Every structure is written in C-alpha cells, then in structure tokens.
Amino acid sequence: MPVQSSPTPEARAVRLIPPIAAVFKDTAGVEIGAEEQLATFLELGLDSLSLTQVALSLKKKFKIKVTFRQLLEDCSNLTTLARSISNCLQMPFLHQ
Numbered sequence: 001m002p003v004q005s006s007p008t009p010e011a012r013a014v015r016l017i018p019p020i021a022a023v024f025k026d027t028a029g030v031e032i033g034a035e036e037q038l039a040t041f042l043e044l045g046l047d048s049l050s051l052t053q054v055a056l057s058l059k060k061k062f063k064i065k066v067t068f069r070q071l072l073e074d075c076s077n078l079t080t081l082a083r084s085i086s087n088c089l090q091m092p093f094l095h096q
Helices: 009-028 048-062 068-072 078-088 091-095
Strands: none
Touching (some): 009 048, 009 078, 048 068, 068 078
C-alpha cells in the first residue's frame, strides 16, 4: 500500500484559495478571480466593515483566528491569506 505524502505548504495554500474566495463572495459579495489574487482587499473595494465580516466568516469556516488587522497588513491579498491559513490549519481538511 503506497504511503500518501502530505502536500507541501505551498500546495496546501493553492488548494485553499477556492474556499477562501468563496467566503469573500458569500460574505462581502466580492468575487476574486485568478488575475486578482495578488490585489489587496482594499484595492478590490472591500471596506473595514466587509473585512471585519470576512474575518469572522473565515474564523467560523476554518476554526482559526483571522483578524481585521491581518487582512489589512500581513494577509492583505488572497495569496498571502491562503498561505497564512495553510500554516495554521490541521491538514485533514485539505485531504478531502
């Protein structure tokens, strides 16, 4: 029986992008396409209320702490947010 290796952190982050983007769409009504993954959330038109709501939705969905401040600073675009969440998650969620 072959042993299944764990995906790399970067591969996990890539797999997280669609569910994270879905949170933005469901919570704030903003669709983030592939060409917009490096645009900051402010550049995409999200305001402080929207980002606060998104942070709460991400916390609920992924069971990790995501703050408004993170969405403005360290995790200010979809790519960096996916990397951060990937680093925090227990990986069984990603093996589905």
